[in-house]
Amino acid sequence: MKRLLLPAVISALMIAEVHAESFTITDIRVNGLQRVSAGSVFGALPLNVGDAVDDGRLVDATRALFRTGFFQDIQLGRENDVLVISVVERPSISEITIEGNKVIKSEDLLRGLQQSGLAEGEIFQQATLEGVRNELLRQYVGQGRYSANIETEVVAQPRNRVALRININEGSVAAIKHINVVGNTEFSDEELSRLFQLRTTNWLSFFRNDDKYARERLAGDLERLRSHYLDRGYINMDITSTQVSITPDKRDVYITVNIAEGERYTLRDVRLSGDLKIPREEVEALLVAQPGQVFSRQVMTTTSELITRRLGNEGYTFANVTGVPEPHDDDNSVTLTFVVEPGNRAYVNRINFRGNTKTEDEVLRREMRQMEGGWASTYLIDQSKTRLERLGFFREVNVETPQVPGTVDQIDVNYSVEEQPSGSITASIGFAQNAGLILGGAISQNNFLGTGNRVSIGLNRSEYQTRYNFSFVDPYWTEDGVSLGYNAFYRSTDYDDLSYDIASYAVDSLGGGINIGYPISEESRLNFGLSVQQDSIDTGRYTVDEIFNFLEDEGDEYLNFKASVGWSKSTLNRGVLATRGNSQSLVLETTIPGSDLSFYKLDYSGQIFFPMSRDYTLRVHTRLGYGDSYGSTSDLPFYEHYYAGGFNSVRGFRDSTLGPRSTPSDGSNPGTVADPDQRPLPFGGNLLVTGGMEVLFPMPFVQDQRSLRTSLFWDIGNAFDTDCPSTSPSCTSIDFSEMASSVGVGLTWITALGPLSFSLAMPVMKPDNADTQVFQFSLGQTF
Incomplete structure (x- = not known):
């Protein structure tokens, strides 16, 4: 503004010198206009024809014209009684060129320049350009680029125009050379340094980029440092100063944090005050903070949240619980009082749904655990939201609880959903090392006609298996x-082709069944099923003596009726590639009277995720199976055997090659070895034991990790036979020293064609006759 007023003052002095006497304006003439219209000048000029003017009014007129920003020089003169205004317009910007920038995109820079008034066609002002230059430098400094330099050039062009050249040298990001905390006596430098996200340069800095100084990240680190002390009783801890210095070459940064720890305080007493609304003993049971403990702000906050949530479950949705610490410096203790302000109990007026253009309201409403007219329970509202998310019909679910206008005790619950495709007509192609080429087609709809019912028709074909299936499920029968x-x-x-490394036989199965599921809790269900299955066996040219013996005793065609009962529980956060929660299932399946064979199978599978940090998770999983015959049937049917090895089992070993083996014999002469050089082939067993652990970690340089899973794994397991026949020297009875084990790295990527899985494994324990396979991949199945 000072730059604008200076020419005005000079012009005013000239006016005072030449026009010492006042006069009445008979006409106004403007000279020097090129782009600015005369109307813009007269609109800003506070003088009109017929006005009497003196030196003061002429100075005010000059200032008014300068304030328009259109002119870089203005002179007022007089010819008789005519006011002559001579102006020099500011140039317009014809072109803006930016060079040298990489970190900040040119589009973002141009957008920022335009917001500041620098754009093609706008009036150029040097002061604005300098302000923008300084702001850009501040942004680069905020990113740790202290050596950044910005040069601007204004190139004059014809017709009072200018071209702006902005040359940027972004420089390099200064790396943190040392972080020093001064004043700590209770905690070591190593312990405090682990609290900082900022790190000195190390071998992981290239991936983490954590050795680059940024003000925002340092502020977060200081807050974590403060919380560390407050959560351990040091309520008077203070960060007295913080110094960030940079070396003269602007390449290294040194950070020094000075602190005063103060004394450690313990809890003298914990009290409750206010209107509790619920029995005092129930509130006291939620008090995580107890007398004698070291004072912790985190424990205080957690206790407040637990009491608030408990009140919310009783309808006091707007309850406020505040922990008020009262320090006693005489004995370094704290009296902690939780002040409860429950407010009015809120009731639900209406539950509304928005965004479900395809799904019927009834499908959403039947997932509600919060009812209209009832208390507004925080837990039930959140549980209803969770159940909507688990349907799989919606990409996103949000909930709002606005107060009903004109009331003090009623709210509406509004669920906003964003629908996603829940059905598909697909054709797929895949390849698995154990199955070869896989061709498939399916018509499925998880939300059939918006009713929430699931319908699917599928066809899958590989080199050794053809499968057709149809299913229908009504989740709310x-x-x-x-x-x-x-x-x-x-x-x-x-399996007649021995290249599959499985005892050769062919089985055709035709069947169907019915299943009823009964919920016993929000996460658990009981399932009951009945099915019928017709099996026909063909041994082919070569097979094993165990199959011959079974077929001789039981025949080669069976009609079996099966009954099953199962229990399942899941608290997983996602249906595919979960990272939190746990799941378990236990299923008992058995043939019932009227069946040609008598046998049963008991299967258990479970997994649990343990968060190790924000980005790392430990997954522990297992799968157990046991089957046996009963009644007149001699053994568990061989085509119901368990196998181990490969994806979803023990990686690093060829699919289905672990467990008991048997030597093929000539189909025309049982008991005769078909080929003396032929290795024993996997025959499976009636007992399966597999499991392992995985450390899930994020893939570097990938922003969206939801479609990726990368892990370091340890797999272990094998299949056994509890009653190995004496004619099978390669059969493995229960011997846990024969467990196969491997370690390696795995990756699953959910692509448009289906899940693509890789594993690179190194066998650690290798049973006799086991076939290893270091690299494995599959398209179309997950692990």
Whole structure:
């Protein structure tokens, strides 16, 4: 503004010198206009024809014209009684060129320049350009680029225009050379340094980029440092000063944090005050903070949240619970009082749904655990939101609880959903090392006609298996959430080619079944099923004596009726590639009277995720199976055997090659070895034991990790036979010293074609006759 007023003052002095006497304006003439219209000048000029003017009014007029920003020089003169205004317009910007920038995109820079008034066609002002230059330098300094330099050039062009050249040298980011905390006596430098996200340069800095100074990240580190002390009783801890210095070459940064720890305080007493609304003993049971403990701000906050949530479950949605610490410096203790302000109990007026253009309201409403007219329970509202997310019909679910206008005790619960495709008509192609080329097609709809029912028709074909299936599930066959499902299938499996490393036989299966699921809690269900299955066996040219013996005793065609009962529980945060929660399932399946064979199978699978940090998770998993015959059937049918090895089992070993083996014999002469050089082939067993651990970690340089899983894993397991026949020297009975084990790295990527899985494994324990396979991949299945 001072720059604008200076020419005005000079012009005013000239006016005072030449026009010492006042006069009445008979006309106004403007000279020097090129782009600015005369109307813009007269609109800003506080003088008109007929006005009497003196030196003061002329100075005010000059200032008014300068304030328009259109002119860089203005002179007022007089010819008789005519006011002559001579102006020199500021140039317009014809072109802006930016060079040298990489970190900040040119589009973002141009957008910022335009917001500051620098754009093509705008009036150029040097002061604005200098302000923008200084702001850009501040942004680069904020990124740790202290050596950044910005040079500007104004190139004059014809017709009073200028071209702006902005040359940027972004420089290099200064690396943190040393972080020093001064004044700490209770905690070591190593312990405090682990609290900082900022790090000195190390071998992981290239990936983490954590050795680059930024004010915002340092502020977060200082808050974590302060919280570390406050959570351990040092309520008077203070960060007295922080110094950030940079070396003269602007390449290294040194950070020094000075602190005063103060004394450590313990809890003398914990009290409750206010209107509790619920029994005092229930509130006291939520008090995590107890007398005698070291004072912790985190424990205080957690206790307040627990009491607030408990009140919210009783309808006091707007309750406020505040922990008020009262320090006693005489004995370094604290009296902690939780002040409870419950407010009015809120009731739900209406539950509304928005965004469900395809899904019927009833499908959403039956997932509600919060009812209209009832207390507004925080837990039930959140539980209802979780159940909507688990449906799989919606990309996103949000909930709001606005107060009903004109009331003090009523709220509406508004669920906003964003629908996503829940059905597909797909054709797929895949390849797995154990199955070869896999061709598939499916028509599925998880939300059939918006009713929430699941319908699917599928066809899959590989080199050894053909499978057709149809299924239908009504998840709310009754209003209580009892589900009803039924299915039919045809499966033809042919292991007659010895290249599959499985004892050769062919089995054709045709069947169907019905299943009823009964919910016993929010996460658990009981499932009951009945099915019928027709199996036909063909041994081919070569097989093993165990198959001959079974077929001789039981025949080669069976009609079996099966009953199953199962229990399942899941608290996983996602249906695919979960990272939190746990899941378990236990299923008992057995044939029932009227079946040609008598056998049963008991299967258990479980997994649990343990968060190790924000980015790292430990997954522990296991799969156990046991089967046996009963009644007149001699053994568990061989085509119901368990196998181990490969994806979803023990990686690093070829698929289904772990466990008991048997030597193929000539189909025309049982008991005769088909080929003396032929290795024993996997025959499976009636007991399966597999498990392992995985450390899940984020893939470097990938922003969205939801479609990726990378892990370091340890797999262990094998299949056994609890009753190995004496004619099978390669059969493995229960011997845990024969467990196979491997370690390695795995990756699963959810692509448009399906899940693509890789593993690179090194066998650690290798049973006799086991076939290893270091690199494995599969398209179309996850692990």
